[in-house]
Amino acid sequence: MASDYLTNMFSLSGKTAILTGATGGLGSALATALSKAGVSTIVSIEAPDDPLSSDLKSKIEGVGSQIRKFECDLRNPKSLRECYGSIWESGIDPDILINCAGVMRRNLCENATDDEIDLLLDVNVKAVYISMQEFGRKLFSLGRPGKIINIASVTSYQAGFNTSVYSSTKGAVMQMTKAFSNEWASKGIQVNAICPGFMKTSMTAQYQGDQKMVDYLMLRVPMQRWGEPEDLVPAMLFLAAPGNTFTSGACLVVDGGFCGK
Numbered sequence: 001m002a003s004d005y006l007t008n009m010f011s012l013s014g015k016t017a018i019l020t021g022a023t024g025g026l027g028s029a030l031a032t033a034l035s036k037a038g039v040s041t042i043v044s045i046e047a048p049d050d051p052l053s054s055d056l057k058s059k060i061e062g063v064g065s066q067i068r069k070f071e072c073d074l075r076n077p078k079s080l081r082e083c084y085g086s087i088w089e090s091g092i093d094p095d096i097l098i099n100c101a102g103v104m105r106r107n108l109c110e111n112a113t114d115d116e117i118d119l120l121l122d123v124n125v126k127a128v129y130i131s132m133q134e135f136g137r138k139l140f141s142l143g144r145p146g147k148i149i150n151i152a153s154v155t156s157y158q159a160g161f162n163t164s165v166y167s168s169t170k171g172a173v174m175q176m177t178k179a180f181s182n183e184w185a186s187k188g189i190q191v192n193a194i195c196p197g198f199m200k201t202s203m204t205a206q207y208q209g210d211q212k213m214v215d216y217l218m219l220r221v222p223m224q225r226w227g228e229p230e231d232l233v234p235a236m237l238f239l240a241a242p243g244n245t246f247t248s249g250a251c252l253v254v255d256g257g258f259c260g261k
Helices: 002-010 025-036 053-065 079-089 114-142 165-189 204-210 211-220 229-240
Strands: 017-018 041-046 064-071 096-099 146-151 189-198 251-254
Touching: 017 025, 017 114, 025 041, 025 053, 025 096, 025 229, 041 053, 041 079, 053 064, 053 146, 064 079, 079 114, 079 229, 096 189, 096 211, 114 146, 114 165, 114 189, 146 165, 165 189, 189 229, 204 211, 229 251
Parallel strands: 017 041, 017 096, 041 064, 096 146, 146 189, 189 251
Antiparallel strands: none
């Protein structure tokens, strides 16, 4: 009885999930977890010739799910919209969207360049907005509910130092999450976000070997460790779960206690 209850609450059997950034450290862990939870098809929106594409394919197919790859330039709105058009034309009807693609650059406020500003706004903000638009429009046309999960950051709350552009974009992701939820929750589309803390990924590799940074984290993070990509999985599964029917516009912080200190 308990097993059936939990299965009904959390099984994603037969669902189709679209992910941006699925080949990255966080995205790969989330995509694999979705497959293990029963998602039958992972739709991965990737950059052309992504060197990590084959690794993701092996992981997803190793679990027993199907993976469909569609390539586009996330920085190009026309390319991204055409990519979604190709996804719909292929016959895919989605249930879940996870916006995991993101980039980071560190610089002093006075030194941030136009190229850095444009890159982070294009990938971290504009691509997220367009993905939500295209996903939502498809669900409207199908007359079905769905789940959107955006990957924001603890910098959505605390700006930090040398991350003015990145923090601005992640603050925008949090507000987009709330704004879309305001308009779409009544239509059956739940829009939520996860705000990771300091995670061990390729994006933070240079800081993992910086003893000053490590010492800072050990003082600042109550759990006294870096987060692992798998630490985001329970939050993601909750937000995507069929049993989650009344959470929308929420931003779940997964940071080892960083924001609470």
